[in-house]
Amino acid sequence: MTSATAHEDRFRRIYAGNFEQLLAYALRRVDQPADAADVVAETFLVAWRRHREIPDGAEARLWLYGVARRVLSNHLRGGVRRERLGVRLRQRLSAAVTPDPSSEVSDRLTVRAALARLGDLDREVLMLTAWEGLEPREAAAVLEVSPAVVRTRLSRARARLREFVGDDPGPPGHVFDVLATPVPKEGR
Structure with a gap:
């Protein structure tokens, strides 16, 4: 048996013999089962990387508890952060977002529906330039296409958006003013 095979066999035995206890340990200390699974997974990842440090026999479980304790501590600190x-972020968003009159919300929903009718690349080009304020050359870098492609797609997307919104989109540029303010997706 090679040393790699022996290492894998030992790790499997340690994993099988300690998984349930470590999962129970983590479940008692976190609010969500998914968080407990993350703690246990990270614990065994550390154990795999530091396999030479794992003591033999019953001491292995104590070593794993120590690792799990540190992983859990890091997890909890990360949750606080x-x-x-x-x-x-919520404070900044509430300060930056003002309630819209219902007509503006309706306009934005109309524009959102029109956007959905555009092709993926046309929609993304339009959103990158209108919402993110990127120049066509910058949008081209994001999309990994040439600036000429972005300019062509942007022109076509603007024309199709005006077409979808209707003949009377309001004052000149209104569609794009409305577009510049994102509509929260439904369910959020």
Whole structure:
């Protein structure tokens, strides 16, 4: 038996003998079962990478608990950071987004429906330039096409969007003013 095979066999035994206990350990310490699965997966990933450090016998379980404890600690700290970031982002969004009059919402929904009728590349070109404020050469870099393709697609997409929205899209440029303010997707 080669040393690689012996290593794999030992790891399989350690995994099989400790998986359920480590999963129970993690489940008791997190809110979501998926988080517990992540903690256990990360624990065994560390064990695989540091297999030479795993003690023999019953001490292996204690070593794994120690690794799981550190992984869990990192996971919980990451959750706190994500939550703080989420709070800051929600504060910035609520300050930046003002309620729209219902006619503007209706206009935006009409534009959103018209956008859905465009081809994928035409829609993406239009959205990158209108929503993200990218120049055609920048959109070309994002889409990995030539700037000439973007300019052609942009011209065609604008014309088709005006066609889909109707003959009276409001004041000149209104369709693109409406387009510049994203509509939240349904269900969000």
